[in-house]
Amino acid sequence: MxxxxxxxxxxxxxxxxxxxxxxxxxxxxxxxxxxxxxxxxxxxxxxxxxxxxxxxxxxxxxxxxxxxxxxxxxxxxxxxxxxxxxxxxxxxxxxxxxxxxxxxxxxxxxxxxxxxxxxxxxxxxxxxxxxxxxxxxxxxxxxxxxxxxxxxxxxxxxxxxxAGPVVAPGFFAPAAGAARWRRRFERYAPGRPPVVLSAGAWGAASELDGTARLLAAAGFLPIVLCGRNERLRARLAGLPDTLV
Known part of the structure; x- marks a missing residue:
């Protein structure tokens, strides 16, 4: 599905x-x-x-x-x-x-x-x-x-x-560009631990903006993954203290 x-x-x-x-x-x-x-x-x-x-x-x-x-x-x-x-x-x-x-x-x-x-x-x-x-x-x-x-x-x-989760070997390997992303997170929000919010490939989720605001207020850096839903990405792009 x-x-x-x-x-x-x-x-x-x-x-x-x-x-x-x-x-x-x-x-x-x-x-x-x-x-x-x-x-x-x-x-x-x-x-x-x-x-x-x-x-x-x-x-x-x-x-x-x-x-x-x-x-x-x-x-x-x-x-x-x-x-x-x-x-x-x-x-x-x-x-x-x-x-x-x-x-x-x-x-x-x-x-x-x-x-x-x-x-x-x-x-x-x-x-x-x-x-x-x-x-x-x-x-x-x-x-x-x-x-x-x-x-x-x-x-x-x-x-x-x-059986445990079935994931490709690449899932366990360091991602290409990981160090660059870590530096970006630190520049954008020094000292704030990043938290990934995923809406899946379809970009289907509710209250993502509210969840991101709660995380930001608690001292985290929300990173929202919108999948292929460009409309969702555009709607959330202006969230403060959040990467979309």
């Missing part, structure tokens, strides 16, 4: 190829028929950017746990079922690794019904476990933290392991 999922999928594929395996990254939304995936992506992006109250309602209805029956993502996800099973048979896939909750619903649904030959190992890229990630038909869950793994284990009876 977003760059976070794509980046994790790309790094998993890189690691697999580095070890001599074939790996293919598939966007589940592109497998949905009749342009449904494009429509879903645009609706989600618009809701988190412009109508956060709508996204909050969807989260309460679809993602939060509760005693009452909640809607599932399976009816939508299974529209991509035939294309996914055809792809796994055509490529001879040994394993399918969902990194998006809708994909996890689909693979669990297909595995439970014997329609997906290779096992499915779900890599949860969220720290908080929400119900749309969970389907007992999946073969394995890989979680970022021990707390998340324990939560998954409490809610469904499948093998669970803690």
């Amino acid at each position: 977003g760059a976070g999922h794509d980046t994790v999928a790309g790094e998993l594929a890189r690691r697999a190829r580095e070890q001599g395996h074939d790996a293919q990254v598939v966007d589940l939304l592109r497998l949905l028929p009749h342009g449904l995936g494009t429509g879903l992506r645009r609706f989600y992006q618009a809701s988190v950017r412009h109508f956060p109250w709508m996204y909050a309602g969807l989260y309460r209805a679809l993602l939060r746990p509760g005693p009452r029956h909640r809607p599932s993502g399976i009816p939508l996800a299974r529209l991509a079922g035939r294309r996914l099973t055809d792809l796994t048979e055509r490529t001879g896939a040994d394993v399918v690794v969902p990194v998006f909750h809708l994909a996890a619903q689909l693979t669990g649904h297909l595995r439970a019904r014997g329609r997906l030959r290779p096992p499915s190992a779900v890599l949860m890229v969220d720290f908080a476990v929400h119900r749309q990630w969970l389907h007992p038909g999946n073969d394995l869950y890989l979680c970022l933290t021990d707390d998340a793994a324990r939560e998954v284990g409490r809610r469904i009876a499948v093998p669970v392991e803690t």
Whole structure:
């Protein structure tokens, strides 16, 4: 759905190829028929950017746990079922690794019904476990933290392991120009520790300006990352004591 999922999928594929395996990254939304995936992506992006109250309602209805029956993502996800099973048979896939909750619903649904030959190992890229990630038909869950793994284990009876975050090797290496940026921060705000506020690749966040002001007032240097949202960047550019 977003760059976070794509980046994790790309790094998993890189690691697999580095070890001599074939790996293919598939966007589940592109497998949905009749342009449904494009429509879903645009609706989600618009809701988190412009109508956060709508996204909050969807989260309460679809993602939060509760005693009452909640809607599932399976009816939508299974529209991509035939294309996914055809792809796994055509490529001879040994394993399918969902990194998006809708994909996890689909693979669990297909595995439970014997329609997906290779096992499915779900890599949860969220720290908080929400119900749309969970389907007992999946073969394995890989979680970022021990707390998340324990939560998954409490809610469904499948093998669970803690894998930690999946990031590229460059994430741990000193960034090019890091010393120059440190000097810039020190000149701009001497003695103020920098704090990064990220709105993700879509630049979707609420109250960034208020958060930046609170941090600046507390003696920090807010550094706001606006992703590809130039409108957000322009709106926040005038914030005092803040780098945007």
